[in-house]
Amino acid sequence: xxxxxxxxxxxxxxxxxxxxxxxxxxxxxxxxxxxxxxxxxxxxxxxxxxxxxxxxxxxxxxxxxxxxxxxxxxx
Amino acid sequence: xxxxxxxxxxxxxxxxxxxxxxxxxxxxxxxxxxxxxxxxxxxxxxxxxxxxxxxxxxxxxxxxxxxxxxxxxxxxxxxxxxxxxxxxxxxxxxxxxxxxxxxxxxxxxxxxxxxxxxxxxxxxxxxxxxxxxxxxxxxxxxxxxxxxxxxxxxxxxxxxxxxxxxxxxxxxxxxxxxxxxxxxxxxxxxxxxxxxxxxxxxxxxxxxxxxxxxxxxxxxxxxxxxxxxxxxxxxxxxxxxxxxxxxxxxxxxxxxxxxxxxxxxxxxxxxxxxxxxxxxxxxxxxxxxxxxxxxxxxxxxxxxxxxxxxxxxxxxxxxxxxxxxxxxxxxxxxxxxxxxxxxxxxxxxxxxxxxxxxxxxxxxxxxxxxxxxxxxxxxxxxxxxxxxxxxxxxxxxxxxxxxxxxxxxxxxxxxxxxxxxxxxxxxxxxxxxxxxxxxxxxxxxxxxxxxxxxxxxxxxxxxxxxxxxxxxxxxxxxxxxxxxxxxxxxxxxxxxxxxxxxxxxxxxxxxxxxxxxxxxxxxxxxxxxxxxxxxxxxxxxxxxxxxxxxxxxxxxxxxxxxxxxxxxxxxxxx
Ligand SMILES: Cc1ncc(COP(=O)(O)O)c(C=O)c1O
Numbered sequence: 001x002x003x004x005x006x007x008x009x010x011x012x013x014x015x016x017x018x019x020x021x022x023x024x025x026x027x028x029x030x031x032x033x034x035x036x037x038x039x040x041x042x043x044x045x046x047x048x049x050x051x052x053x054x055x056x057x058x059x060x061x062x063x064x065x066x067x068x069x070x071x072x073x074x075x
Numbered sequence: 076x077x078x079x080x081x082x083x084x085x086x087x088x089x090x091x092x093x094x095x096x097x098x099x100x101x102x103x104x105x106x107x108x109x110x111x112x113x114x115x116x117x118x119x120x121x122x123x124x125x126x127x128x129x130x131x132x133x134x135x136x137x138x139x140x141x142x143x144x145x146x147x148x149x150x151x152x153x154x155x156x157x158x159x160x161x162x163x164x165x166x167x168x169x170x171x172x173x174x175x176x177x178x179x180x181x182x183x184x185x186x187x188x189x190x191x192x193x194x195x196x197x198x199x200x201x202x203x204x205x206x207x208x209x210x211x212x213x214x215x216x217x218x219x220x221x222x223x224x225x226x227x228x229x230x231x232x233x234x235x236x237x238x239x240x241x242x243x244x245x246x247x248x249x250x251x252x253x254x255x256x257x258x259x260x261x262x263x264x265x266x267x268x269x270x271x272x273x274x275x276x277x278x279x280x281x282x283x284x285x286x287x288x289x290x291x292x293x294x295x296x297x298x299x300x301x302x303x304x305x306x307x308x309x310x311x312x313x314x315x316x317x318x319x320x321x322x323x324x325x326x327x328x329x330x331x332x333x334x335x336x337x338x339x340x341x342x343x344x345x346x347x348x349x350x351x352x353x354x355x356x357x358x359x360x361x362x363x364x365x366x367x368x369x370x371x372x373x374x375x376x377x378x379x380x381x382x383x384x385x386x387x388x389x390x391x392x393x394x395x396x397x398x399x400x401x402x403x404x405x406x407x408x409x410x411x412x413x414x415x416x417x418x419x420x421x422x423x424x425x426x427x428x429x430x431x432x433x434x435x436x437x438x439x440x441x442x443x444x445x446x447x448x449x450x451x452x453x454x455x456x457x458x459x460x461x462x463x464x465x466x467x468x469x470x471x472x473x474x475x476x477x478x479x480x481x482x483x484x485x486x487x488x489x490x491x492x493x494x495x496x497x498x499x500x501x502x503x504x505x506x507x508x509x510x511x512x513x514x515x516x517x518x519x520x521x522x523x524x525x526x527x528x529x530x531x532x533x534x535x536x537x538x539x540x541x542x543x544x545x546x547x548x549x550x551x552x553x554x555x556x557x558x559x560x561x562x563x564x565x566x567x568x569x570x571x572x573x574x575x576x577x578x579x580x581x582x583x584x585x586x587x588x589x590x591x592x593x594x595x596x597x598x599x600x601x602x603x604x605x606x607x608x609x610x611x612x613x614x615x616x617x618x619x620x621x622x623x624x625x626x627x628x629x630x631x632x633x634x635x636x637x638x639x640x641x642x643x644x645x646x647x648x649x
Contacts, residue, residue: 001620015621016623018564019562019564019565019568019622020160020163020562021167021564022163022164022167022168025168025216025563026171026216030171030174034171
């Protein structure tokens with residue numbers, strides 16, 4: 001596919017998303033419900049991973065190496 | 076090359092690991108080595124995965140003694156990712172279906188479809204099974220792709236009535252505009268005899284002037300015209316059998332004649348993908364029905380053997396008759412029956428063969444005589460030859476052909492022969508003229524050319540689709556070309572996008588196919604010119620890019636994936 005501009009490319013990507021999830025056939029209000037649920041879920045996942053992943057990484061390092069890397073100070 | 080590279084790399088890693096793996100080293104080093112080990116395994120797995128996925132093409136081809144020509148049939152397996160995404164799509168749509176049903180139940184939303192009546196509340200529910208749910212909540216949303224009224228001859232091009240819906244396909248309105256010159260890739264007009272000009276239309280016109288349109292009586296009473304007699308003689312001659320008889324409807328030919336041929340104490344062995352009319356006929360007959368896997372001769376032979384060895388259940392008496400029911404071309408898979416093997420099996424186990432040539436008659440074989448001609452076999456080896464005039468001949472009705480005794484028997488025992496009003500004279504005339512044309516009896520080579528044109532068009536169209544990277548099913552020589560779409564939304568999107576670009580196609584989904592194997596089905600015609608096919612192909616390619624339909628991961632090379640043993644059927648006594 002060749003696109004004239006970036007906007008067209010984004011529109012195509014959105015179209016693919018509609019087709020693959022199947023919401024292409026839904027009515028507009030159903031589409032917006034699906035989109036809002038999906039995007040809020042993704043937002044939550046991103047937020048929680050931002051909050052918790054550093055802690056998990058630190059714990060994992062602690063478990064493997066048996067000591068704290070000097071730059072990370074114990075809580 | 077990529078595979079080589081990966082293989083080389085993984086081998087190198089294996090070497091380095093075995094050479095250097097230290098047993099007594101600090102724990103941190105152990106972790107590093109563990110990582111290397113896992114990493115290495117990953118490559119090995121990846122390598123095997125790639126090997127398998129590249130070479131695992133389901134290509135069944137035979138060059139055995141029974142086949143005079145290569146028999147190449149491909150059913151590429153569904154890519155894993157696509158299958159997962161398809162199920163996911165159906166999952167999402169099902170959830171929304173439940174949501175809508177909930178809203179309808181509590182009357183938050185208007186319900187426009189049949190539902191349980193208030194005063195029948197405690198009765199057995201009528202609209203709760205999966206198919207009703209599917210119709211309400213999935214089919215309705217893309218219903219605009221089907222039943223479109225057309226307002227011209229459904230030839231190579233046709234005119235469609237424009238139709239819109241304001242309530243998401245619950246009701247349609249006609250805008251009184253006509254979409255003109257839509258290329259027709261959907262009609263079963265294999266030889267292009269659906270025309271309103273030319274010799275067939277002229278002679279049908281003449282006959283109408285002479286006989287009128289309706290006959291208003293059955294064949295056994297005063298509805299037996301000289302044209303009917305002539306047509307039946309011609310059909311028998313065309314097929315190379317002793318006798319033939321015609322019926323007004325192809326569907327009824329199957330569903331009414333099988334009960335006349337088989338009954339209680341008989342066994343019907345039916346292909347799993349047989350047409351609804353055959354299934355209905357088999358059920359109405361009251362015989363025992365066993366189903367074998369689609370076109371799978373091992374499965375058929377196993378059933379035949381069991382039937383012979385065990386006989387009828389409980390009593391263990393031998394079956395009165397064993398009838399094998401197959402089709403020539405399967406209209407949803409585009410596959411051609413393995414007729415030489417079926418006939419070999421039938422002879423070996425002394426069963427009868429009922430062959431439905433609805434799609435293959437006229438469309439296959441160098442002389443257009445159907446699968447029997449395609450494989451160069453003797454028509455007398457098939458006990459009951461059935462076919463329809465609805466497809467290649469551009470008329471209506473069906474026929475049964477075979478031995479004289481068989482036809483005499485059916486004339487007096489078949490419901491559709493005794494009780495149905497006889498065929499309309501112009502339809503009969505269309506059949507006669509088109510059949511004579513195919514046989515070359517009209518003194519021209521038009522029919523012969525059309526048969527050849529169809530074969531060329533088919534090979535060309537299939538080849539181009541495969542080259543573009545679409546997954547197509549079926550035999551290389553079959554004019555029915557199913558192209559896989561898989562995802563539910565793509566069924567609707569493909570039909571709409573194609574029509575927007577002035578190409579009319581048929582899209583098929585559940586229940587006509589397994590739920591994940593939705594497809595578009597193109598029917599190639601001799602009336603399609605090269606220009607039309609090229610235009611259609613370029614549009615299909617464009618829509619294929621837009622919808623990402625080019626799923627195929629294989630370069631198809633004909634290779635004998637299923638080894639065929641030449642000697643299997645050698646001990647056949649005729
Ligand atoms: C295999 C087969 N048999 C029978 C029929 C029924 O024929 P008709 O449309 O003439 O009733 C069809 C129609 O599609 C068919 O595909």
